[in-house]
Amino acid sequence: MTTNVLQLQRSVRAKIHEYLVLCKHKVVMLLALTAVVGQGLAPNAERTLLEQMMTIVGIALLASSAAVINHIVDSDIDKKMRRTDARPVATGSISNGHAFTFSMIMLAVGFSLLAQFANWLTAWLTMFALVGYAFIYTLVLKRRTPQNIVIGGFAGAMPPLLGWVSETGTMSAEPWLLVMIVFTWTPPHFWALAIDRKKDYENAKVPMLPVTHGIEFTKTMVLLYSVLLTLVCVLPFLIGMSGNAYLVASLVLNSIFVYRAWQLKFAPKEKSAIKLFIYSIWQLMLLFMALFIDKWLI
Ligand code: HEM
Numbered sequence: 001m002t003t004n005v006l007q008l009q010r011s012v013r014a015k016i017h018e019y020l021v022l023c024k025h026k027v028v029m030l031l032a033l034t035a036v037v038g039q040g041l042a043p044n045a046e047r048t049l050l051e052q053m054m055t056i057v058g059i060a061l062l063a064s065s066a067a068v069i070n071h072i073v074d075s076d077i078d079k080k081m082r083r084t085d086a087r088p089v090a091t092g093s094i095s096n097g098h099a100f101t102f103s104m105i106m107l108a109v110g111f112s113l114l115a116q117f118a119n120w121l122t123a124w125l126t127m128f129a130l131v132g133y134a135f136i137y138t139l140v141l142k143r144r145t146p147q148n149i150v151i152g153g154f155a156g157a158m159p160p161l162l163g164w165v166s167e168t169g170t171m172s173a174e175p176w177l178l179v180m181i182v183f184t185w186t187p188p189h190f191w192a193l194a195i196d197r198k199k200d201y202e203n204a205k206v207p208m209l210p211v212t213h214g215i216e217f218t219k220t221m222v223l224l225y226s227v228l229l230t231l232v233c234v235l236p237f238l239i240g241m242s243g244n245a246y247l248v249a250s251l252v253l254n255s256i257f258v259y260r261a262w263q264l265k266f267a268p269k270e271k272s273a274i275k276l277f278i279y280s281i282w283q284l285m286l287l288f289m290a291l292f293i294d295k296w297l298i
């Protein structure tokens with residue numbers, strides 16, 4: 001193979017990677033998992049596997065579309081933070097115009113898939129989540145209030161409800177418990193990272209909780225939310241939606257969460273905050289897998 005072909009291959013691969021970064025693909029994969037579990041826990045509506053898969057693709061495309069808008073709107077902030085200054089829109093490696101077109105294509109395809117393979121309620125609720133994250137959180141709340149993620153986190157918490165509604169066409173009480181789990185998980189997930197990256201947010205003048213209220217207060221909040229999360233996670237068991245296997249998994253995963261949050265507050269080490277952030281991602285993934293396994297495999 002000539003050097004030119006190799007170089008072309010490498011630059012195509014690099015471009016694809018940039019577009020994946022633009023979509024926040026790892027976040028979207030976890031969001032999609034929570035939507036799959038929402039589908040899996042809903043009463044069996046006898047939908048085909050194709051319909052279910054296309055629904056998840058639709059939700060993932062709208063979440064990715066929202067993430068791209070977030071990169072465009074936030075590029076001024078992203079340029080000022082070490083964690084984000086290499087992002088493709090912030091560096092100019094992908095132009096605003098290209099990013100916007102990409103986002104709108106994903107929006108159109110994702111919405112059509114949801115209307116076609118799920119139902120209108122799912123399509124519009126997912127659109128509501130997109131607006132919640134891309135505009136209400138990113139454009140308004142993030143720059144104004146340290147409670148930004150408590151309120152904005154609602155958008156990220158919606159996928160289990162979206163998955164459920166795609167199966168049933170109605171919003172019953174049970175999927176709201178799953179929404180509550182992700183909603184309660186989001187503040188300790190994000191604030192752990194924000195403690196570690198406080199300087200970044202200070203530099204960019206973003207009013208995140210550690211900047212406005214200090215690190216100690218934020219650590220207390222992380223601990224309190226981790227206890228609240230433990231309690232909320234028991235609710236699916238209490239209403240009979242999930243069984244003993246889920247209860248055990250949830251108690252183990254949340255005990256580790258509370259223990260780590262306790263350590264962060266009362267016996268911190270240099271990397272306690274970032275380790276808690278990374279743990280939070282594994283915790284949510286395993287928790288939702290436990291919900292699914294409990295229903296289908298045990
Ligand atoms: C408003 C709500 C949320 C905020 C403010 C938030 C904030 C963040 C931030 C700042 C990062 C670091 C990203 C990076 O370095 O590129 C991150 C990573 C991550 N978040 Fe969240 N998050 C939220 C909700 C969620 C939700 C709902 C999920 C999934 C259900 C999620 C899953 C993840 C995952 C998987 C990562 C790791 C991504 C990677 O390694 O590239 N987050 N989050």
Ligand SMILES: CC(C)=CCC/C(C)=C/CC/C(C)=C/COP(=O)(O)OP(=O)(O)O
Nearest residue numbers: 027062063066067070126129130133155156
């Ligand atoms: C349609 C649908 C389900 C939408 C959900 C949208 C979505 C991708 C939610 C995840 C939230 C998230 C990654 C926040 C990051 O905060 P940030 O943007 O402040 O973080 P940053 O500093 O890393 O950009």
